[in-house]
Amino acid sequence: MELNNYIEHTLLKQDARKEDIVKLAREAREYEFKGVCVNSCNIEIVKKELEGCNVKIVSVIGFPLGDCTTASKVFETTDAIKLAADEIDMVLNTGRLKDGDFEYVRNDISEVKKACGGHVLKVIIETDLLTKEEIVIACKLAAEAGADFVKTSTGFVKDGVGAKAEDIKLMYETVQPYGLQVKASGGIRDRAAAENMIAAGASRLGTSSGVAIMQAI
Numbered sequence: 001m002e003l004n005n006y007i008e009h010t011l012l013k014q015d016a017r018k019e020d021i022v023k024l025a026r027e028a029r030e031y032e033f034k035g036v037c038v039n040s041c042n043i044e045i046v047k048k049e050l051e052g053c054n055v056k057i058v059s060v061i062g063f064p065l066g067d068c069t070t071a072s073k074v075f076e077t078t079d080a081i082k083l084a085a086d087e088i089d090m091v092l093n094t095g096r097l098k099d100g101d102f103e104y105v106r107n108d109i110s111e112v113k114k115a116c117g118g119h120v121l122k123v124i125i126e127t128d129l130l131t132k133e134e135i136v137i138a139c140k141l142a143a144e145a146g147a148d149f150v151k152t153s154t155g156f157v158k159d160g161v162g163a164k165a166e167d168i169k170l171m172y173e174t175v176q177p178y179g180l181q182v183k184a185s186g187g188i189r190d191r192a193a194a195e196n197m198i199a200a201g202a203s204r205l206g207t208s209s210g211v212a213i214m215q216a217i
Contacts, residue, residue, distance in 0.1 A: 003194055006203065008058055009210040010037040010185070012155070018045060025049035031214050035087065037206055039063070040076065043083040058122075059085040061112065064156035066091030066124070070108045077115040087120040088112065089151060089183075089206075094129050097138055105138075109145035122149035122183050122204075127167045128160035135167060136174050143178035149204065150175055153186030162186020163193075165200040172201025191216040 009028040011020060021038060025046040028036045035056035036046050046057055059080040062073045077088050090112050096104045113121045123145075125138040139150050150171050152163040163184035171182045184197035185206030191213050194205055207213065 001195065001198070003191070003198075003205075003213060004031050004033050004210075006194070006198060006205045007031075007033045007210045007213065008035040008037045008056075008183070008185075008204055008206045009033045010206045010208050011042075012037065012039055012060060012063065016042070018042075021045045022049055025055075027211050028055045029053050031210065033210055034204065037089065040080045040083060040085070043080060043085055047084045056086040057084055058087040058089055059083075060124075060154075061088055061090040062093075063089075063091055063124075064154040066093050066126070067095060070111050073108065073112050074115045077112050081116070081119055085119070087122065088116050089122040089124055091124045091154060092126065092138060092142070094126055097130075097134060097141075102137065102141055106141045106145045109142055109147055113146040120148045121146075122151045123147045124151045124154055124185075125171075126154060126157060127152045127164070127171075128157045128162070128186075132170060135170055139171050139174040139180075140178075143175055143180050147180060149181045149183050151183040151185055151204075151206065155186040155206075160186065163188055163197055163202075165196050168197055168200035168202050176201075188213075 037058040123142040181203045183204035184202035188207040
């Protein structure tokens, strides 16, 4: 299994410095990862470092809480794509989902997808905060709104577990009929965990441990 084809090498910490982002991009180039995932202010840095290679630039929207306005998410999306983002990972509005305001959640995703144009949209549903029933609802809303992926986690929930194989399996079974894919993210730190997520149905892995995973025997 060529794990590099699944990995989005990720650095979203608020104290990440330019040298850290440059290192991330250079590692992604060296290991030929599927992508790098960064905050939008760092897109231009990785764009320069990744010039001439096929590593995708992924940026997060409404991160990490997801509770900014839809208009804010649309602006962030448009701006990130203008800066050279290839793919967008947006955070779903968890509070509105739990309130049962499904039309709001669906529209929130739909408007961001419109702003994406032909670019891939992944919806972070934050599984640590959801029941199994809510995970299914979130996945179906993402599908109805035209998203391309559902993603487990931001990695920013206090005491959160992040990606769990049982959640990946549930997400995959829910969205597969709609043609969506699943990105596992949060707590994937070794090769065994990475392979476990893929076996459960993930076709992308968001992790800051990409190099360690690739170097593991």
